[in-house]
Amino acid sequence: MISSDSLTLFSDSQPTATDTMHATLITIGDELLIGQVIDTNSAFIAQRLNEIGFAVRRRIAVGDIKEEILTSLKEASENSEVILVTGGLGPTRDDITKQTICEFFGSNLVMDQEILHMVKALFEKLKRPMIDVNRKQAEVPHNCTPLKNFFGTAPGMWFEKEGKVFAFMPGVPFEMKPMLTEQVIPKLKTKFSTPFILHRTIHTQGLGESFLAEKIKDIEDLFPEGFKLAYLPNYSIVRLRITGSGDDPEKLRTVAEELETAIRERIGEFIFGYDDTSLEKEIGKLLREKKLTMAAAESITGGLIAHKITSVAGASDYFKGSIVSYVNEAKEHLLGVKESTLQQHGAVSEETVRQMVSGAITAFKVDYALAVSGIAGPAGGTEDKPVGTVWIAVGNSSEIVAKKFQFTRSREIIMEYTAITALALLWRFIAGRKL
Amino acid sequence: MISSDSLTLFSDSQPTATDTMHATLITIGDELLIGQVIDTNSAFIAQRLNEIGFAVRRRIAVGDIKEEILTSLKEASENSEVILVTGGLGPTRDDITKQTICEFFGSNLVMDQEILHMVKALFEKLKRPMIDVNRKQAEVPHNCTPLKNFFGTAPGMWFEKEGKVFAFMPGVPFEMKPMLTEQVIPKLKTKFSTPFILHRTIHTQGLGESFLAEKIKDIEDLFPEGFKLAYLPNYSIVRLRITGSGDDPEKLRTVAEELETAIRERIGEFIFGYDDTSLEKEIGKLLREKKLTMAAAESITGGLIAHKITSVAGASDYFKGSIVSYVNEAKEHLLGVKESTLQQHGAVSEETVRQMVSGAITAFKVDYALAVSGIAGPAGGTEDKPVGTVWIAVGNSSEIVAKKFQFTRSREIIMEYTAITALALLWRFIAGRKL
Numbered sequence: 106m107i108s109s110d111s112l113t114l115f116s117d118s119q120p121t122a123t124d125t126m127h128a129t130l131i132t133i134g135d136e137l138l139i140g141q142v143i144d145t146n147s148a149f150i151a152q153r154l155n156e157i158g159f160a161v162r163r164r165i166a167v168g169d170i171k172e173e174i175l176t177s178l179k180e181a182s183e184n185s186e187v188i189l190v191t192g193g194l195g196p197t198r199d200d201i202t203k204q205t206i207c208e209f210f211g212s213n214l215v216m217d218q219e220i221l222h223m224v225k226a227l228f229e230k231l232k233r234p235m236i237d238v239n240r241k242q243a244e245v246p247h248n249c250t251p252l253k254n255f256f257g258t259a260p261g262m263w264f265e266k267e268g269k270v271f272a273f274m275p276g277v278p279f280e281m282k283p284m285l286t287e288q289v290i291p292k293l294k295t296k297f298s299t300p301f302i303l304h305r306t307i308h309t310q311g312l313g314e315s316f317l318a319e320k321i322k323d324i325e326d327l328f329p330e331g332f333k334l335a336y337l338p339n340y341s342i343v344r345l346r347i348t349g350s351g352d353d354p355e356k357l358r359t360v361a362e363e364l365e366t367a368i369r370e371r372i373g374e375f376i377f378g379y380d381d382t383s384l385e386k387e388i389g390k391l392l393r394e395k396k397l398t399m400a401a402a403e404s405i406t407g408g409l410i411a412h413k414i415t416s417v418a419g420a421s422d423y424f425k426g427s428i429v430s431y432v433n434e435a436k437e438h439l440l441g442v443k444e445s446t447l448q449q450h451g452a453v454s455e456e457t458v459r460q461m462v463s464g465a466i467t468a469f470k471v472d473y474a475l476a477v478s479g480i481a482g483p484a485g486g487t488e489d490k491p492v493g494t495v496w497i498a499v500g501n502s503s504e505i506v507a508k509k510f511q512f513t514r515s516r517e518i519i520m521e522y523t524a525i526t527a528l529a530l531l532w533r534f535i536a537g538r539k540l
Numbered sequence: 541m542i543s544s545d546s547l548t549l550f551s552d553s554q555p556t557a558t559d560t561m562h563a564t565l566i567t568i569g570d571e572l573l574i575g576q577v578i579d580t581n582s583a584f585i586a587q588r589l590n591e592i593g594f595a596v597r598r599r600i601a602v603g604d605i606k607e608e609i610l611t612s613l614k615e616a617s618e619n620s621e622v623i624l625v626t627g628g629l630g631p632t633r634d635d636i637t638k639q640t641i642c643e644f645f646g647s648n649l650v651m652d653q654e655i656l657h658m659v660k661a662l663f664e665k666l667k668r669p670m671i672d673v674n675r676k677q678a679e680v681p682h683n684c685t686p687l688k689n690f691f692g693t694a695p696g697m698w699f700e701k702e703g704k705v706f707a708f709m710p711g712v713p714f715e716m717k718p719m720l721t722e723q724v725i726p727k728l729k730t731k732f733s734t735p736f737i738l739h740r741t742i743h744t745q746g747l748g749e750s751f752l753a754e755k756i757k758d759i760e761d762l763f764p765e766g767f768k769l770a771y772l773p774n775y776s777i778v779r780l781r782i783t784g785s786g787d788d789p790e791k792l793r794t795v796a797e798e799l800e801t802a803i804r805e806r807i808g809e810f811i812f813g814y815d816d817t818s819l820e821k822e823i824g825k826l827l828r829e830k831k832l833t834m835a836a837a838e839s840i841t842g843g844l845i846a847h848k849i850t851s852v853a854g855a856s857d858y859f860k861g862s863i864v865s866y867v868n869e870a871k872e873h874l875l876g877v878k879e880s881t882l883q884q885h886g887a888v889s890e891e892t893v894r895q896m897v898s899g900a901i902t903a904f905k906v907d908y909a910l911a912v913s914g915i916a917g918p919a920g921g922t923e924d925k926p927v928g929t930v931w932i933a934v935g936n937s938s939e940i941v942a943k944k945f946q947f948t949r950s951r952e953i954i955m956e957y958t959a960i961t962a963l964a965l966l967w968r969f970i971a972g973r974k975l
Binding site: 149403421427482483518520 | 576597599853864904950
C-alpha cells in the first residue's frame with residue numbers, strides 16, 4: 106500500500122497547471138472517404154503532438170472538394186490553436202487543394218526556386234523526366250513558409266493567421282513523417298510556449314486491463330495534479346502510460362520515477378519493458394546481452410512470429426530463422442517430430458510442441474526456441490480441440506516449458522494472440538521469470 | 541482502340557442519374573485522438589456504404605466529450621442523410637455517450653429486457669460475473685430501435701429524426717462489423733431507395749498506376765454516364781474498380797462487362813484476379829485446381845510471405861510451409877545452398893535464390909517453391925548491393941526463374957514489396973504467364 110508519507114514529494118512538486126493547447130487534424134482525400142486507404146497519419150501526428158503538450162480535439166476527413174476543405178479549415182480554427190492538414194498535394198490533385206488554400210489565406214502562387222531546384226534534383230536522381238504538373242508543385246502561396254519535402258515532390262506549407270498555425274503536409278506517410286518531426290514540431294515548440302510533457306510507458310503482458318487497474322487503483326488515486334495514467338491495451342499487451350505536464354522537467358522526472366516505482370512494486374511480474382519497445386525488441390536485447398541465439402518452429406502462426414522478430418533491425422544477430430511446418434510431414438521431416446507422437450496425440454498437443462522446440466534448436470543450432478501449434482479456424486475444430494486451441498512451448502537444451510491456451514473470435518485474432526503469447530513466454534523464459 | 545461503334549450499347553443504357561446520398565461517419569473515443577488506436581472501422585464502413593450507393597461526405601473523430609459529440613451530430617445531420625457513429629459504448633464510458641445521445645434525441649433510458657437477457661447469457665458463457673455497469677449497458681433510449689450485439693455487451697442504437705438516420709455502434713471492429721453488415725446496411729436499403737450499385741474490381745500487378753492509366757485512357761474517356769473508374773494502388777498492386785450506378789441492374793451488368801472486356805484486351809497481361817481476391821488467394825485457387833503444392837524459402841522477408849499465404853483459410857491444403865533461413869548457415873543446412881555459392885556470390889545472389897528454391901522443393905516435397913534473399917536495411921548495404929537489393933526466384937523441379945529488384949525507402953516497405961513481387965512472380969509461373 107502506498108502511504109501518503111512516501112509521496113510527500115508530490116505536495117512539493119505540483120506541476121503548474123497549464124491550459125492545454127488544442128490541435129485539429131484534417132485529412133484531405135477521396136481515397137480515405139471511400140475506405141481505400143486507412144488513416145495511419147493521424148495517429149502518428151497525435152502522438153507527436155501529445156509529446157509536446159498539444160491535445161488533439163478533433164479529426165476531420167474531407168474529400169478533394171473546395172467547399173469541404175474551406176469549411177473544415179474554418180471550423181478547425183474556431184476551436185484549435187494548431188491545424189495540421191495532410192493530403193491533397195499530389196501532382197494530379199494539387200490544383201484543388203492549393204487553390205483552396207490560396208482562397209482561405211488570400212494568397213497568390215509564386216514559384217519557389219529552392220523548392221523547384223529540389224524537385225528537379227529528385228527527378229534527376231530517379232532518372233525520370235519532370236513534367237509540367239511536377240513543375241507546378243514548386244509553386245507555393247506567397248504568404249506561407251514552405252516546408253521542404255526531402256522524400257517527394259510536394260512541399261509543405263506553414264501559415265500563421267490570427268494567432269493560429271496551419272501546416273499543410275503531403276499525405277504519403279513516408280513523406281509526412283520526417284516533415285512533421287523535423288520541421289513542424291520544432292516550429293510549434295518555438296511558436297508556442299508549450300509545457301514540458303513527460304511520458305513514461307510501462308509495457309505489461311499477462312494480466313488483463315481491468316485486473317491491472319484493480320491492482321493499482323490506490324496508486325492511481327494518489328497521482329498528483331498534472332499527472333495521469335492511461336491504459337493502452339493491444340491484444341494481451343497493456344501499456345500503462347504515465348504522463349506529467351508542467352514547467353519543471355526535473356520535478357516531473359522525480360515524480361514520474363516515484364510513480365513508476367510504486368507501480369513496479371505492485372505489478373512488476375507483468376512488466377517486460379519501458380517506453381519505445383516491444384516483446385520482440387526485448388527478446389533481442391536479452392539475447393544480445395547474453396550473446397545467445399534463437400529460432401522458431403511455427404505451425405498455426407504460419408510465419409507471423411518470425412515476421413515480428415525480423416521486423417526489428419539487426420535481428421539476424423540473434424535470430425537464425427524459423428521453420429514454418431504447416432503440415433504434419435514438415436513437422437516430422439524438418440523438426441524431427443515423431444510420427445507416433447503425431448498419430449497418438451495429434452499436431453496440436455504438448456508432446457508435439459515440445460518436440461518442435463527441440464527440433465528447432467537442433468536444426469538451427471541455437472540456444473533458445475519457441476514452438477506453436479494450434480487450430481486457427483474457421484474450420485478444423487473438434488469437440489476435443491475446438492477452434493482456438495493452441496499449444497505453445499519455449500525452451501533450451503536443458504528445459505522446455507509447454508502451455509495450452511484457448512483463444513477465440515477469428516482466425517486473424519487467434520493467430521495474433523498466439524504470436525504475442527509465444528513471444529511473451531519466450532521472453533520470460535530467457536529472463537528467468539516465472540512462466 | 542475502342543471505337544464508338546463497339547460501345548453503341550452505352551447510348552441505350554444510360555443509367556438514370558440519381559442524386560447521391562451522403563453519409564457522415566463519426567468515431568467517439570479519446571483513444572483515437574491520442575493516436576493509441578488506428579481507425580480501421582471508417583474504411584470498412586465506407587466500403588459497405590459505397591456498395592449500396594452512399595458516398596461518405598466527411599469523417600469526424602471526437603473525444604468522449606459531450607459538447608464535441610453534440611456538435612458533431614448536429615453538423616453531420618446538416619449535410620448528410622445518414623450518420624453512422626462508432627465508439628463510446630464500452631462499460632466504463634457508456635455514461636457520457638448515452639447521456640449525450642439522450643439529450644440529442646430527447647430520450648429517457650429504459651431497460652430493454654431482450655438486450656439484458658443477451659448480456660446475461662454472454663457473461664454466463666464467458667463464466668464471468670456480471671456487474672452493475674454491464675447491467676446498465678442494457679438500458680437504451682426509449683425512442684430508438686436497439687441493434688443487437690451478438691459479440692459484446694453494448695447494443696447499438698438506430699434513430700430516425702427529421703428524415704435522417706443515426707446509427708450508433710460499438711467501436712470494437714469485431715462487434716461493429718456484423719452489426720453493420722447484418723442490421724444497419726439492410727435497414728438503410730429498406731429506408732432509402734438506393735440506386736443499384738455495381739462494382740467490378742480488376743486486380744493488377746506489374747505496371748505502375750500512371751502507366752496503366754496511360755494505356756487505358758481512351759477506354760476511360762468512353763465510360764458512359766453513371767460509370768466511373770477508380771485507381772486503388774497498394775504497393776505494386778493496382779486495383780481498377782469499375783463502378784456503375786443506376787436503376788437497371790441488368791443493363792449495368794452488361795455495360796460493366798463490356799468495359800471490363802475492353803480493359804482486359806488492353807492490359808490483360810497484368811491482371812491476376814477479380815473482385816474479392818489477392819495474390820495469395822489466386823495462388824491458392826490455382827494450386828487447388830491443379831491439385832499441386834508449394835513451399836517458400838525466405839530470408840529478407842523473415843516469414844512475411846508465409847504469413848500472407850497462411851492468412852487465407854484452408855491454406856494447408858496446398859501450402860506445406862516455409863523455411864525462414866535468416867542466416868547463411870540456415871541456408872546451407874536447411875536448404876542445401878552450397879557453402880561455395882555463399883562465399884563466391886553471397887547470400888543475395890541469383891545462384892543462392894535458385895538453390896533456395898530447389899532446397900525448399902526438396903525439403904517440403906512440393907511442386908512449386910519461391911525464394912527471396914535481399915538487404916532490407918537500414919544497415920547491410922554495400923556499393924555493389926545497396927539496401928533494397930533483392931533476388932527473387934520461383935520454380936518447380938523442371939525450371940527456375942530468378943529476377944533481381946531494387947526496392948527503396950524503408951525496411952518495412954522493402955520487405956512488403958519483396959513479398960508482393962515474389963507472390964506475383966509465383967502466380968505467373970504457376971499460371972503459365974510471361975514472367
